[in-house]
Amino acid sequence: MPARSRLALRRPGMVAAAALVACAAVPAMASAACATSTTSTPFRAWGDTASYTLLTNGGFETGTSGWTLGGASVVSGNEPWKVRAAGDSRSLRIPAGKTVVSPALCVDITKPTWRFFSKRVSGTWGGITYAVRYRDAAGATVQTTLGHFEGTSSWAPTAVLPLSTSLALWNSSQSMQVQLVFTTSAGGGDFQIDDVYVDPYVRG
Ligand SMILES: [Ca+2]
Secondary structure (H helix, E strand, O other): OOHHHHHHHHOHHHHHHHHHHHHHOOOOOOOOOOOOOOOEOOOHHHOOOOOEEEOOOOOOOOOOOOOEOOOOEEEEOOOOOOOOOOOOOEEEEEOOOOEEEOOOEEEOOOOOEEEEEEEEOOOOOOEEEEEEEEEOOOOOEEEEEEEEEEOOOOOEEOOOEEOHHHOOOOOOOOOEEEEEEEEEOOOOOOEEEEEEEEEOOOOO
16 A cells, blocks of 8 residues: 555545645645655564665665765674665774765655664764754755764664654655764764664554
8 A cells, every 4th residue: 555545544634634735835845745665664573563665775785875974984794683685794884973974865744753773883882863954945954963872882773763753844745855864972982884764654
């Protein structure tokens, strides 16, 4: 069932309201809702049965096109559960105090959350501050910090992280192009990250 159909079934009131708003006015930053994309359930083993879409090159297996690496590099060693594919063997190593920016992705209210895997690979402390970057209605680049977590020295999935709930999106006809920003603690350890997934479905 397409994502739009699910949304209509789960939020009939919201869709009706959205249709009215779409006829009246749409903010300059918004455009049509995002296209549907291939999904899987990579976090099922952790009790999260939501469907997710892999970010472009989010497994770091076939290059990093679209990513701004800022000193990071692809290294051997995958997250151990290999949720994307059994043959995966690479991840992205981010030195301490560096910032990595993802390719742009389309976000609408059906993409409320995201998750990825991380591991601290040096030092004794440090975390990842995660943010979202986009252009506002005036064309200025805006970056909003969404949160921070302290890493561990073994691979682990992140918590379910907010995404569209942090943006000015309130009806199903709106979408934005955003980039995810990862910054490691200055003076802390280096990190590896892998398998960056976005959840394209609204959950009730
Ligand atoms: Ca990988």
